[in-house]
Amino acid sequence: MPNLKHLLLLSCLGLSPACIDVPPLEDPPKEDPADPDADFTFTATPAQEQVLPGGTLDCDVRLAWADTTGGAVTWSLVSPPAGIELQPFTLPKGETRATLSIRLGAGTEPGAYTLTLQGKSGTVTKQATVSVTVGKAGDLVVNWVVPTPGKAYTRGPLLLQFTVEGGAAEQVEILKDTTVLVKPTGSPYSFTWDTTSEAEGTYQLSIRATRGGAVFTSAPRTVIVDRTAPTVASFLPAKDAVTVGVRDSIQVTFSEPMNPLSVTEAAVGLKTGAGDAIAKSVALSADGQTLTVTPLSDLTAPSTVQVDLTAAAGALTDLAGNGVASAPAWSFSVPTWLPMGGAVSAVGGATSTESVVLKLDHDDRPILAWAESDGSSKNIYVSRWNGESWFMLGAPLSGFSAIGTNAATPTLAIDTAGEPVVAWGETTGNGDERTVFVRRWTGTTWESLPSPTPPSSLDTLFNPSLTITSDNTINLFTSLYDTAGYSIICYQHSNQAASWQQPWELHDDPYLFNPGAPVSTTSGGNIFVAATVFDDHTSKRNIAVYKGKEPYLGGTTLGNSSTTPSIGADSNGRPWVAWSEFDSAPQSDGQIFWARWEGSSWTAPVAVNTRATGNSTPSLALAKGGPHVLTWSGIIDSERSILVSQWSANSWQTMNAPLNALSAAGTPATAPSVALNSTAQPFVAWTEADASAASIYVVRINR
Known part of the structure; x- marks a missing residue:
């Protein structure tokens, strides 16, 4: 009789438009003959649901390897009831389907049974259950x-x-x-x-x-x-979408489950904006309602992609054989940069953000620090990207509890645990007196570190810059005003210390005066600091770079009327510096310059090639294993935007169009901050203002 059933099954094929639930087709697993303990799954389907004592229950088993193909699989019953047995059966390597014959003795008690079938390959064991009802003789x-x-x-x-x-x-x-x-x-x-x-x-x-x-x-x-007839219920990316990632898949959701046997690669057209075909694969979800189209290689950015499902109309059918009556065709854009959420602001209403700083933690999650007023007090805010949105780390930060505080100029660093440390300057309310405050995030709350104490009660600390070395020592550089002039001093704090170590001052030079605006970076155990100084040799403020407590590098300053330095260290542990220069007022002719330390001298400062004017506030990020990135603010076509260049072929090369989050005219984008993740992919944050307020915007490269 089992042979008769098999003949009947074969005879029904092709005679009916009906369709039975069919599992989606899967790509064949990769061969790996060296793995005897490969993981697998299997299904067991009985050919009968009722069997008489003395009969045989035929059971179809289908094997699927998880990642790599393993060896032979041996099947057996686990603790079978009395009278029911399966002689051990081995499915040879390379085969994935077999029919097992489970014998029921003549004395098997009538009733419903659930049998546990076990497959074993190497050390891997999997089980499935089979239900059968044994009738009375x-x-x-x-x-x-x-x-x-x-x-x-x-x-x-x-x-x-x-x-x-x-x-x-x-x-x-x-x-x-x-x-x-x-x-x-x-x-x-x-x-x-x-x-x-x-x-x-x-x-x-x-x-x-x-x-x-x-x-x-x-x-x-x-x-x-x-x-x-089934219909297309929705599709992604949406028509005319403009923020599609290079690795995003295309998904089409239908009104009902579709027949996986009708799904073919030819049913979906995928082309570039120029009409060139894009190689792809197609797959149907387990529930049969979502068709996923996956490009075989990353999409090009920037580009336009066209999706055309018109070939699927009629050819793509539901489980009953009804063809899709109509299918859409649409296009979307793949930009160079992908926005990370929308406008970032901690306070509702027309409040403006300022002085944004961007860093990445050890999991490549962006962290922002900025200053923002709530209408009565200006505080420091810190926010982290969780993969979908920005969430605030703790409450607003201020060193004072009174209303009317004025926290500003935040600086941000990531400690060895991957958590942010933030410092800022804040007016005390006593004239021009200011204090620097430092907080460290513990994972759940902000821990207060001691505020650095100036050498004299008459001294004022401001403009802090943080960097953290590999031994988790916090290095805090601040500008100091002592009523007679300006200097830059460094405070250091380790995990074991209860307070800051005795501060030290950047090396004094008789021809350099009133250093300010310090920025710092580390490489290994070395600390590099760049600052603006008045150079008595040139009678202008230029850039001086220091390595720890040593004299300024090269015995020469950089630039000509230079401001807003940015510093980074390359994989050789050598600092690079970028800055802006202005020769006139108003500063419409601003240029961005850069120089690199060669071990004994600086390369000659070179202006970055750009058609923008009024260039200012550069931010530099140096990569290990990828191109360095330089960002700044400049005016192009009468609109202040964010410009981005990457280091290629020994020069700074412009990366596509300028960045602007707002499409309206008269919305200046200023003061960018750039950071690179572990694979040297850039993230950029900046402030952009409309007619009522300024907000922060963040993008990442679409790679």
Whole structure:
């Protein structure tokens, strides 16, 4: 009889537009003959749901390897009930399907059983359960051949086949819900149900066999009559979307599950804006409702991508065989930069942010620090990107509790635990007196570090700059005013220390006066500081760079009327510096210059090539294993924007169009801050103002 069932199954193929739930096709696993303990899964489907004592339960097993193909798999029953047995069966390596024959002894007790089938390959063991009902000796057992377990979908004729074992039945009926659909005769039993006159909906079919007044019933089968064409419910990216990532997939969601056998790569057209085909793969989700189109390589940025599903109309069908009536075609844009959320501001209403600083933690999550007024006090705010949005780290920061405080000029560094340390300057309310405050994030709250104490009670500290060395020592450089002049001093704090160590001053030089605006960086155990100084040799403020407590590097200052330095150290541990220069007032002719320390001297300062005017506030980030990045603010086509260049072929090369978050004219973008992640991909933050307030915007490179 099992052979008869197999013949009946084969005979039904191709005779009906109906479709049984079919699992999605999967890509073949990668071969790895060296892995005897490869992970796998399997399914077990019984050919019968009812068996008589002394009979055989045929069970179809299908194997799927998780990552790599393993060796042979041996199947057995775990603690089988009395009278039920499976001789150990081994599926040879390279095969993924077999039929197991589970024997039921003549004395097997009638009833419902759940059998545990186990597959073992190497040290990996997996299990699945199989349900079967054992009838009484002398009873009839009725089993479906088609439809198989699960839901059957049809829009027309549906072949119904079943078997009756254990003797001859006096009457056999196919029930549609509770009414008799037909009384077939003959064996094997077969009937083609024409559903075209049936209302669309779900039906329960069962078989009822009668003998000697006893009734024997099969397990039910669910049949869904569906003549409605599926539709496209939604798709992503949206039509005309402008913020699509280079690795984003295209997804189309349908109104109902689709037949995976109808899904082909040719059903979806994917092209560039110029009409060139983009290689892709297509896959249907487990529930059959979402089609995912994945480009085989990263999309080009910037570019336009066209998606065309018109070829899918009619060819792509639901499980009943109804074709998609119409399918969309649309396009979207892949930009050079992807926005990370929208405008960032801690205080609602028309309040302006300023002095934004961007750093990345050890998990490459961006962290921002900035100053913002709530209308009565100006505080420091710190926010971290969680992958989807910005969330504030703790409460607003201020060194004083009174209303009317004025916290400004934040500086930010990441400690060895990957948590932010922030410092800022704040007016005390006593004339021009200021104090520097430092806080360290513990993961849940801000920990107060001691405020650095100036050498004299008459001295004022301001403009802090933080950097943290590999031993987790916090280095805090601040400008100091002592009523006679300006200098820069360094405070250091380690994890074990309860207070700051005795501060030290940058090396004094008789020809350099009033250093200010310190910025700092570290490389290994070295600390580099860049500052503006008045150079008596040139009678102008230029840039001096110091290595720790040593005299300024090269014995020469950089630039000509230089301001706003930015500093970084390359993979060789040598500092690079960028700054802005202005020769006139108003500062419409500003240029960005840069220079690199060669070990014994500086390269000649060179202006960055740009068509922008009024260039100012550079921010420099040096990469290990990727191009360095330089950002600044400049005016192009009458609009102040953020300019970005990367180091390539021994020069700074412009990276695409300028950055502006707001499309309206008269919305200046200023004071950028750039940081690179562990794979040298740049992130840029800046402040951009509209007519009422200034907010922070952040983007990342689309790579």
